[in-house]
Amino acid sequence: AQSVAQPEDQVNVAEGNPLTVKCTYSVSGNPYLFWYVQYPNRGLQFLLKYITGDNLVKGSYGFEAEFNKSQTSFHLKKPSALVSDSALYFCAVRDKGTGGFKTIFGAGTRLFVKA
């Protein structure tokens, strides 16, 4: 079965500094990887996805992610963090099981951006 791991429960960064939220994956076959963000007491919002093609994927709100096949990683990055980026970030992978297609989420990483 497919899975993703987010090794950090929390990431702290100062506003204006670059940020990285880590994600590694384990899949059989081609990986279909996603990043979502969740603000307090809200649903999730799609940020970006990797399906195929360029390893650097650009998404919403200035975020990007780098797909690295050799390291089985899909880290989320942003060149300059904003306080408003503070939220819970989920890495996810699409899986095809006996019940159909479903999305498997990592444990989530809470990002704190200090002013």
Added chain:
Amino acid sequence: GAVVSQHPSWVICKSGTSVKIECRSLDFQATTMFWYRQFPKQSLMLMATSNEGSKATYEQGVEKDKFLINHASLTLSTLTVTSAHPEDSSFYICSARDQLAGEMTGELFFGEGSRLTVL
């Protein structure tokens, strides 16, 4: 992006009563919707996959008689928590994928979530 509306956003009920949560895709059609449960400071746990016009597929350990799912149209899925108990208190989130998007590649669009508190 596409919009998914989830209602109610919060509900308080007495133990033993049933609560219905609606999930609507407003500007796209979804043959498949997903229901998740999220505990505080934890990830999303997939409860079931809702299939339009057919029975839902439940994840292991989720009681289908407890959490009734109906997907009567391409834009509406409902989750009914029957005979609710305090341990059912949680944040329930629905999501949907545009039926025109790939099953493996299409991103999910999420509702705003429903916070259920059972007294």
